[in-house]
Amino acid sequence: xxxxxQSPSSLSASVGDRATITxxxxxxxxxxxxxxxxxxxxxxxxxISAASSLQSGVPSRFSGSGSGTDFTLTxxxxxxxxxxxxxxQQSYGTPYTFGxxxxxxxK
Amino acid sequence: QVHLQESGPGLVKPSQTLSLTCTVSSGSxxxxxxxxxxxxxxxxxxxxxxxxxFYSGTTYYNPSLKSRGxxxxxxxxxxxxxxxxxxxxxxxxVYYCARGVATPGPTFDSWGQGTxxxxxx
Numbered sequence: 001x002x003x004x005x006q007s008p009s010s011l012s013a014s015v016g017d018r019a020t021i022t023x024x025x026x027x028x029x030x031x032x033x034x035x036x037x038x039x040x041x042x043x044x045x046x047x048i049s050a051a052s053s054l055q056s057g058v059p060s061r062f063s064g065s066g067s068g069t070d071f072t073l074t075x076x077x078x079x080x081x082x083x084x085x086x087x088x089q090q091s092y093g094t095p096y097t098f099g100x101x102x103x104x105x106x107k
Numbered sequence: 108q109v110h111l112q113e114s115g116p117g118l119v120k121p122s123q124t125l126s127l128t129c130t131v132s133s134g135s136x137x138x139x140x141x142x143x144x145x146x147x148x149x150x151x152x153x154x155x156x157x158x159x160x161f162y163s164g165t166t167y168y169n170p171s172l173k174s175r176g177x178x179x180x181x182x183x184x185x186x187x188x189x190x191x192x193x194x195x196x197x198x199x200x201v202y203y204c205a206r207g208v209a210t211p212g213p214t215f216d217s218w219g220q221g222t223x224x225x226x227x228x
Contacts, residue, residue, distance in 0.1 A: 032212045038148075042220060043111075044203065049214040087154055091212025095169040098154040 002026050002090050006099025012107045019075040021102045023088035028068045032092035035064055035073045038085045038101075047086075048073065080106075109134030111204050111219040119198075119226050125191040129204030129219060136185045137162045142207030143187045144215060145178060147200035155200075159207060160187055194226045 003026035013019050023033065031051040038044045046055050048064035051071055061076040075082055083106050088099040115127035129143070136143065144159040158168035160178040168176050172191070180187040191198060201221040207213030 034210075034214050036154075036215070043218040044205075044215075044221075045218075046214065046216045049210050049216075053210075055216070089154070089215070091210065091214055093212075094167060095171065096156040096213060098156070100153040 001095055002029060002093060002097055004088055004090055004097050004099040006088055006102055008102060009100060010103045010105060012105050013078055014107045015078055015080060017078050017107075019078055019082075019104060021073045021086055021088075021104075023066075023071045023073070023099050025069045025071075025090055025092075029090045029092035031067045032090055033064075033066065033071045034089045034091060035062075036087045036089065037082075038087065075104075078104075109206060109217045111206065111217060113202060113204050113219045113222040115202075115222060115224070117223055117225060119194055119224060120228050121195055121226055122193055125189070125194050125198060125224055125226075127189045127202055127204075127222065127224070129187050129189075131185045131187070131206075134206070134217075136180070136187070137182050139163070140209055142209075142213045143178075143180060144205045144207045144213065145176075145189045146203045146205055146215070146218075148203070148221070149197075149200045157189065157191075157202075159213065196226050198224070199226045200224060 005024045033051045035048040052064045085103045110132045119125045142159040145157040160166045175192045177190045203221045205215040205218040
């Protein structure tokens with residue numbers, strides 16, 4: 001299985017701060033990397049596909065980068081609604097695997 | 108915009124079978140390039156891909172289930188289903204159904220809100 005190592009596991013930040021989350025794959029996955037936002041009681045939301053493609057309707061403060069084994073999700077200026085848990089997912093091969101998540105909390 | 112909704116019992120006894128339904132609305136379940144998927148979130152842990160089914164009935168499962176899982180589809184009702192046999196406390200999780208689209212690997216672009224299933228006697 002392809003292991004996805006996500007860091008940090010938690011992040012405390014303030015509104016307006018820049019937040020960066022990283023995800024490392026145990027083998028090269030090209031750009032087959034997606035990012036999701038999860039909030040309790042809500043449907044998870046796809047933010048970015050194919051490492052850097054912003055989904056329709058997702059604010060431009062979200063961006064993704066990387067290829068091969070190392071990937072980054074950046075939120076340029078945190079808004080109150082961004083405090084949630086974020087997961088990366090590889091779609092390179094089965095079983096499709098996720099990172100352990102990064103909980104973004106308000107400082 | 109497609110909408111997915113999970114339904115099923117919230118409590119299952121150990122060794123019994125967990126059965127969940129996902130109802131798909133405002134979207135076609137019969138498109139050949141959609142992966143109708145089940146994913147779960149274990150308490151305090153990460154997300155786990157369970158498996159998916161195409162409208163044709165072709166399925167793929169996570170080997171971690173050790174053949175306990177099966178996914179079925181009823182296109183006439185726009186529903187797909189998860190069956191997980193011989194459950195234990197380790198199967199306690201929030202279960203999500205989702206739609207996968209090929210980009211080219213499956214990207215899960217629409218999800219249900221999830222349903223908590225607790226395995227306990």
